Structure formats: C-alpha cells, structure tokens
Amino acid sequence: MPTTRHPSRRPVLLTGLLLAAGLSGPAMATQAEVSGSTTTAASTTTTAAPADSSRARLHALFAEDAAWRQREFGYEQVDGRWRPSGRLPSVLPEAWDRRIAHVTRILRELDAILPSTLSREDQVNLAVFRATRAAELDNAVRRTWEAPFNSDTFFWAGFAPRQPWQQEADWRRFISRLADIPRHFDEQIANMERGLARGWSVPRASLDGRDRTIEAYTGEGPGNPLLDAFDAIPQSIPEPLRTQLREEGRKVVLGDVVPAYRELLAYMREDYLPRTRTTIAASALPDGEAFYRAQIREYVTLDMSPREIHELGLAEVARITAEMHEVMARAGFEGSFEEFLAYLRSDPRFYAKTPRELLAHASYVAKKVDGQLKHVLGTLPRYRFTILPVADDIAPNYTAGRGGLDACWFNTYDLPSRPLYNLPALVLHECSPGHSLQAALALEAPERPDFRQNSYFSGYGEGWALYTEWLGTRMDIYETPYEEFGRLSFEMWRAARLVIDTGIHAYGWSREQGIEYLASHAALSRADIENEVDRYISWPGQALSYYIGYRTIRDLRAEAERELGNRFDQRPFHDAILALGAVPLPVLEEEMRAFIARGKAGTPEQLAEAR
Template sequence: MKKFAILCLSVCVLWSCKDDKTAETTTTSTEASEQLQTMLSDYSEEGYALNPMTATRAGDNRFDTEFPNVLSDDYKAKKKAYYTKYKQLISEIDTENLSNTEKLSLEVLEWDCDINLEAMTFKKDLMPVDQMWSMNLDFNQFASATNAQPFETVEDYNEWLTRVDNYLVWLDNAIDNMKQGMEEGYVLPQPLIKKTIPQFETLAKGPVEKHLYFSPVAKLSGDFSDEEKTQIKTAYTAMVEDKVIPAHQKMVDFLQNEYMAKGRTSSGINATPLGDAYYAHQIKLYTTTDMTADEIHKLGLSEVARIRSEMEKVKQEVGFEGDLNAFFDHVRTKKELMPFTERSQVIAFYDSIHDAMKPQIDRLFDKQPVTAFEVRRTEPFREKSAAANYNPGSLDGTRPGIFFTPIPDVETYNIFDKESLFLHEAIPGHHYQISLQQESNELPKFRKTLWYSSYGEGWALYAESMGKELGLFKDPYQYFGMLSQEIHRAIRLVVDTGLHSKGWTREQAIQYSLENEAMEESSITSEIERYMANPGQALSYKIGQLKLIELRERASEQLGDKFDIREYHNQVLETGCIPLQLLENKIDGWIGSYVD
C-alpha cells in the first residue's frame, strides 16, 4: 500500500511536471505567435502609410489624398528607418515554437527588408522617369477614373485634387533629380527619352473636357446635386488648366530642350555609374536567386535552341516551305491571323477563349478565385507604348481584376499568340494567382499585396504551358503562339544580360530577337527598350517558370500515384508571392509529408 502511494505520488509529480512544461511551451508558443502577428500587422500598416498607392490598389482608402515624394531625403530616411526597424524586430522573434506558416512569413519579411535596403544603396532615383515603369504612368491610370481611385462621393473628388497636388510635387522634383543625374552620368538612353516625351505631351495640352485628368467629371452621376456637380467641374477645370497642363509642359520642355542632348548612346545599365553591382542587385531582386549574368545568358541560349526545335515541328505540320525565320515573317503577316475590324471583336475573342477553357478548369484547379474578372482595351494615353497587362482587383473583391490589352490598330491585331497571352495575363495566370493571394484567410496582410516577379511572372508563364490541358492550342498557329511567347521569354535571358553585362547595343538585341521570334519589329523594339528601362525584370518569367516545372516534375516523380495536380497547384498558389528558394523548401516539405 505504501509502495502504491509512493508510485501514485511519483506519477502525479511526473504528470504535474509534464503539464507545467506543456503549459510553459504553449505560453511561449502563444507569446511568440502573438509577437509575430503584431509585428506583421504593424509592418503592413506602416507599409501602407509609406506606400499609399499600394493601399489604394488594395481597396484601403485611408490614404487616398497622399502621393509621397519618394525622391526627397525625408522620405528616403523614413523608408530606411522602416526596413531597418523590422530587420531588428525579426531578430528578436523566438522562432522555435512558430508554425511553418509563421516561419515562412518571417523568412519572407526578412527577405523583403534585405532587398529593399540593398536597393537604397544605389542612385537609381536620378533616373526617375522612363517610358514604361515610372510612377507617373501608374498615377495616370488612377486619373482615368476607371482604376482603383474611387470617385463616388464629393469627398472622393476632393481627395483626388489633393493627391494630384502631391503628385505634381514629385513630378517637379523628378526634373531636379534628372538635372543632378545629367551632372553625374545617370541618364536614360536617348531612344527611351524619345518614347517618354509623347507621354507627357499628351497631358500637356487641351481641350480640358477631353483631358485625361478631367475624366472623373464624366463619372458624375445623379447622386450628386447640381451645385456639387458645378463645384466639382469648376475645381477640375482649374486643376487641369492651371496645374496639370503646365506641369507636364514643363517636363516636355525639359526633356526636349535639355535632357535629350545629354541622353546616353549606350544601352546597358553597366554604362552608367550604377555599373555591374546594380545589375547583380536587379538579378537578385527579379529572380530571387543568386544566379550570375553569365549563368542566365547561357541558360537563355540553351532554351532558345530547344524551343526553336519545337517550332520547326509546327512549321512542318502546317506545310510551310522555307526556313524558320521565313516562317516568322509568314506568321507576322498572315492576313487570316488578323481578322478584326472593330475593337469590340478583340474583347469578344478573349471572352471566347475563356469559354473554351471553362470545362477543363476544375480538373487542374481545386481553389479558384471569387474576384470578378474583365477584359478591357488599354487606355488610349498609354496604348501606343504599353504591353498587355493585368490590374488586380481590390482585397475585398468589390473591384474586379482587369486584363488590359492595347489595340492601337485593330486591323493589324494578330491573334496567333493571344490564347497564350490570355492564359498568362488572365486565367489561370495573374488573375488566379493574385486573386487567390488576396482572398487568402491564412496569409498575413502584408503578404496579400506582396509581389516577387520570379514567382508571379513565373506562374503566369507556367500557366501558358497548360494550354493543351485546358482545351486550347487546337490550331497549330495558336500552339506556335505559345512557343513564340516561351521563346520570347527565353530570348529575354539572352538580350537582357547581353545589354546590361556584355556590352550589347540596342540594335544587336533587336536583331537577335528578330532572328528568333515572330513578333513584328515595332513590338520587338518596344520590348528591347523596356529591358533597357528596367534591367533584370525580364529575367523573372523564364527563371520562375522553369522552377515551377522542375518542382511539378519532382513531385510527380516522387509521389507517383499519390500526385494530384490540383493539390500541387494549391501548394503553390496558397503561399502567395514568395522568393523561389522559399517556395522550393515548401514543396519539398509537402513531398516529404507523403514520402515519410
């Protein structure tokens, strides 16, 4: 009996100790998790305040009057302090008891802080304006009253007036920065300046009633009183006449009369003081890898050769006699591939692609977005120099995702590659990936709007490769279009590294592209100039696609009969945009959960 009592006491003490340790572990785990959630929430909140345009795009309208002067010393100091602060806070988190999802968020946050702090060590802001990527182009889309900026109330209209005032401060400061850049050797290549001038010229003239910045007035509905309509119209007329037109004319005069003469005749970024170090940073930023320019260049040459061999098969299938380059010309000019006479027919064509895919979507995708989707023509003010693009819907789903396609000349709108374009920009490309990221109940807020090009553009190019699985590419010309889009991204690996690390000229890059793809010369020229404006961005597509294909093949091979393509897509899409190495770690863990 005494022995039993002692045994019971021992057991009680043992379980008591175990319960204490469990409670201690749970407390520690809960504290670490709460600390992390608070930090992630603060990071998002402070990030929106630092980047108010991002908040507006997400449907958060608290900052709709703001457009920070990102070129100012004050803003740069705030930005550096922001990332430095969270780098320190990351180091204070006890990661031992965090969940895998929480650990991944922490790793993503650390990567985001590091890459942004690294970017701030370069003087790229001495070239703040270009024809493709600069902040004025994003802002102008808001001015159209068809984008994220709301125009539903009198307050909305007044807030936009304030935001325009703030934007014009940035625009004026951009000229000051470019003047400093002229003195220090940070200037755009002349062909890019030439493309940029017309974008400002369009906004430097009236009539007021047809000006882009007057567009919100046309949205005034019956919900506004006559007095309110008159006040808004008067205020917007003054804004366009007295502020917007003069500010853009000032930029036109500067670009034409001062900047053009100082423009570079070189094409690559390594010809500026930014040098090879900046291009290495851009490669890291856009591929989220440690690949070198030489490695990427060689990979591009290999991929171009592989895809050309696939193109040869299509050429033979359609019975074309002549070499592949002649077939490129044939595809560029084939009248049957330019069937439209009205722009509305282009939109209807994309709708028909979507209808053809719908019966197959469920076989490949378990999770599908609820955010609505539309196809629209690109706004005329940027149509001549813009590529097709996707604008995400709002976080709450009230604003749809929009696929914008430029149609500057409808009668020459060639459709040979448009099925793959729809897969990329729309479904299941950007619309699926971005909408599911924004709709996620698992991701912290900051990750819902995070963008890493190698993941996002890699997914979109991977989506193109699923065309046959989705019931498309039945016409060999459309399949050739997919190969054309893929070789286009492979060519980017060659020409981007050629331009920025191997001394290639703009003309060399154009010629290489003409010899290896079917795009018309004007489009190729715009593409090459795009790469000149933003080194490294063009690398992200193929690097990301190849990684997603590699991970799919790895999972299929190791899981065998257990492999489910829908679950693989769930695993990829539920993470949102993350660096590729972090994605690979996650997929390997998922595979291991089955194998083990």
C-alpha cells in the same frame, strides 16, 4: 467567407503610388538568406515560451512597419483594400534618408529573431518580409529614385482610374491627389537632375517617343485622361453632387495639373532627354556590376550569375526552336523558318480588323478557359475581371496586354502588330488562370499580415503566369498549329530574355543586337520587339524572372508527378502554389516539396486536403 484583402499582383492604385515614390520591385534576397529564414517547422525543438516570444516580436515589427508606411506613403485602408489617400508621397532626399533609417532598423531587429523558433507560416512571413524590405533598402541606398521611370512605366501616368469609382470619397481623394501633382513633379525633376549629375539616368536609347505619353495630359479638352475621368463619374453618385465633383475636379486639372504636365514635358524634351546617358548597360552605371547582380537577386530571388543565366537562356532557346520547327511542319508550311515568321507577320487573316474584333477574340478565349478551370484548380475565386483596351495615352509604348485584379487590358493600338494567334497564350497569362485569377485568390485568401497581400515577387507571379501558358496545352485552349506556335513564340520570347538581358547588361550587346536576336527567334511584331528590348535596357533584371520562375514550377510539377505517380492530381498541386501567395522562389520550392512529402505519406484524400 474569407476576409477580403488586397491582391498580391501589383495593384493598379498602390503600384502607381509606389512607382511615383521611386520604389521598384520588392524581392531581393539570396538563396542562402531565404533558406536561412525558412527552416521547416518540423525541425523546431524550442519550447513554447521562446516561440511565443519570437512570434510576438515578429508581428510587432509587422504592425509597426505597416503603421509607418501608412503615414509615410499616404495610403489608407478602405473596405479591406489599400487605396491611395489624398496626398502623394514625398520623394525628397531627406524622405529617402528617413526611409533608409527605418528599413535598416527593421532589418536589424528582424535578424535578431531565430527562424527555427517560428511556425511554418511565420517562417514564410519572415522570408517574404525580409526579402521585400532588403530589396527596398538596396534600391534606396543606390538612389534608384534619381531615375524614377523607365521605358515601360512612368511616374506621370496612372493617376486616372481605370474604371470609374462608385463612391464620393474616392473622387474626393482623387481630386486631392491631383492638387498635389505640381509639388510631386517638382521633386521628381529635382531628383532626375541629381541623377544626371552623377551619371545615373534612364538610357537614351530606350526612351524614343516616351515623352509623347505626357502630351495627352497637357490638353484642356477631351482626350486629356484626367478631364475625361470626371466626365465618367457614374450615376451611382447622384446629382447635383456629380456635377459638383466634376466642376471641382476640372478646376484642379486645368488650374494646377495641366501646367505641371506642360512644365514636365518641356523639361523632358529640352533638358532631360538630351543629357541622358548614351550607354545602355547597367554595368555602365556607378557600381554597375554590383547593381546588376543586386537586380538579379531582387527579381529572380536566387543568387544566379549573369553567365549562368545567359547559358541557361541559350540552351532553352535551342530546345524551343526545335519544337517550333515541329509545329511549323504540322501547319504544312514548306518554306524556311524565316519565311514562316514573315508569313505570320504579314498574312491579313492573322490580324483583327477592328479593336472590337481583337477584344471579342480575347473574350472568347477567356470564356473557353472558364470551362476548363474545374479541371485545373480545386479552389476558384468569386471575384471577376473584365476585359478592356489599353488607354490611348500609353498604348503606343505599351506591351501587348497586362492583367490585374479588376481587368485585363489588351492593346488595340496598331492592329497589324497584334496577331490573333498570340491571344490564347496572352489571355492565359494575363487573365485566367494567370494574373487576374491569381490576384482574385490572393484577395480572398485567409487573413495574413498586410504586407503579404501587397508583396509581389516576379519569379513567383510571372513564373505562374508563364506556366499557365504551357498549362493551356493540357486544357485544349490552342485550336490550331498557329496558336500553338504563338504559345511557343511567347515561351521563346521569355527564354530569349535571359540571353538578351544578360547580353546587354553583362556582355556589352547593343540595342540592335538585342532586337535582331529576338526578331530572328520569335513571331512577335517589330513594334513589340523594339518595346521589349527597350524595357530590358531600362529595367535591368526584371525580365529574367519570368522564365526562371516558370522553369521552377515546371520542375516542381515534374518532381511531384515522379514522386506521387498515379496519385498526382494537378488541382491540389496548383491550389498549394496559389494558396501561398507571392513568395521568393526558394520558399516556393521548400513549401511545394513539403506538399509532395505530405502526399507521399497520406492517402489520395489527404493529398487533396494538403493544399
């Protein structure tokens, strides 16, 4: 049985910790940087001694960095998985100076190691490690932590467990973290003030209503997610310990945490929001054009220009539009495209009447997918996810769904904005064989350095998840033309991002232009469209990774089918992608082309073993 490790997709607990510390996405590396660090093992001509020395130096840096991070950010390993400890990380400027110094030195020592002296696996390790650390350094130097939230993700949310912990020690750590919230919030507010002073803030246009996500935490009774968490301590923790933990937790929440949230809410409404910048483009920030290019490199892991991405988006939007018209004709609709979108957004038969109905429909799709997985993958994980509603405190501004190791969350807020014909694609993307399955396989992967288990590259992870939406067409998941149109609408949504994100941050588009562009091309609700465009405004570059990662995997599959002919089997092809774990896109391309070359050289049986 493989060693149990932490999942590669943003784990809920660790993500909350890193976002609270101001750490944004992990992957910034140019194609030249990544390619230079992944020279194939076949070209290595060095002797064993230098190779052993290089490996030892590389893994010593991995170990040193891991130990430093454990001390610096306050998390610990429990049952083979990283969990937050009893404290929250410091976000003071001097803490960031300390982190900048550490990562700068690590990168300098890393660059002294010749990739050609390493094994293939260590070349991948080096590429992943360098990309994550380089992105971290760039964000720290640019002081992105002076705007420590965006329209989608907040440093004040995510402390409560999504599912109750089963062990006393987890609740003890939780109570200790809660007691640290007042200090942590004070530091975040001080950083936000520094950001305002130099014109670095979250755009005001993307923040409408986000202050309301704080309100639930200011209450002293039911409905406060932190108080409710202590009412859900499971019976696996016996009495009287359960009552003791509940009383200790409530005391900390009412005495320390609720006042801290009230102060934060007052600051947001009275001080921060009125002073945030009225511009929306990343290029309007200090050194903004360079910052946007850096964000593109971080999330896409390719050195693409905004113009190149914008033009790719326009071409793909045109292609998908033609496919949508074909599906509309199959549905027997005789009106215009705009009339079809209006019909889909308004006909009651496309919408659940209760939250349970929506969750039940998602569960049905997930179970249907289970029956097809044996035709899609050769290796299936043992770990299982559940399906849950998005928490009430964040649901009004949250996306339609999100998946992780333990659960898939579907938004049941405002049911008339949650069409059922979108659910099959959403389940494939977020649950299986998308994010939840991907995270489970990473959890059960063979032993690798810890950072490989905790790294997440949007181009890889989101590219795979979007690819699985298309894969659903090969799994007979879409039962009606409307569900197929929902899938195409999701594909259009991601292609349109290429146009809107670059339009806003490089071409001067307004928020209204972005909203109207998406509304005229995709069958999404108005609420989802506005939330999405606000996300692109406040999180430059991140949304670009989905479609570019998806096209990369589709192109690699087409190449494998062309090169291998009737020897192509999608199961080992998919296994090879997922066995890599999260990697920059150039590494994915190189490793999958090596997989194709092995398949061409071997027998079909060897191809199946090549994953």
